[in-house]
Amino acid sequence: MKSNKPRYMDExxxxxxxxxxxxxxSQALRDLEGSSKRRQQENEKDLKHEFEQRLRGLMDDFQQSDTSVHTLLLTLLELGKIS
Structure with missing residues (x-):
């Protein structure tokens, strides 16, 4: 017959x-951080790709070359208009 005494664990x-x-x-937290970082990297890649596509579209619409856009961006940086 089983005892009704509660079973205590030793230290x-x-x-x-x-x-x-x-x-x-700890492992669950590491897994969460890893998947969060991967998602963030994927989102950054997607945003960069989207930006590049939009920029290429504008360059085509306004018939601007890579060199002219590069010069424009450098000028804006030097003037402090963008950072």
Whole structure:
């Protein structure tokens, strides 16, 4: 027959379980950070690609070369109009 006494864990068992829980929590946080960084990098790539497409479209519309746009951007940077 089973005893109705509550079963108590010894201190070693408590520490072992706590370490397992702590390790699992740490791993979950690392996984979250990793996936968050990957998503952020993917978003940045998408934004950069979108910007480049829009810029190329404008350059085509206004018949501007890479060199003229580069010169314009350098001038704006030197004048402090963009950073």
């Amino acid at each position: 070693r068992e408590k520490l072992r379980r706590f370490r397992e829980l702590d390790d699992a929590f």
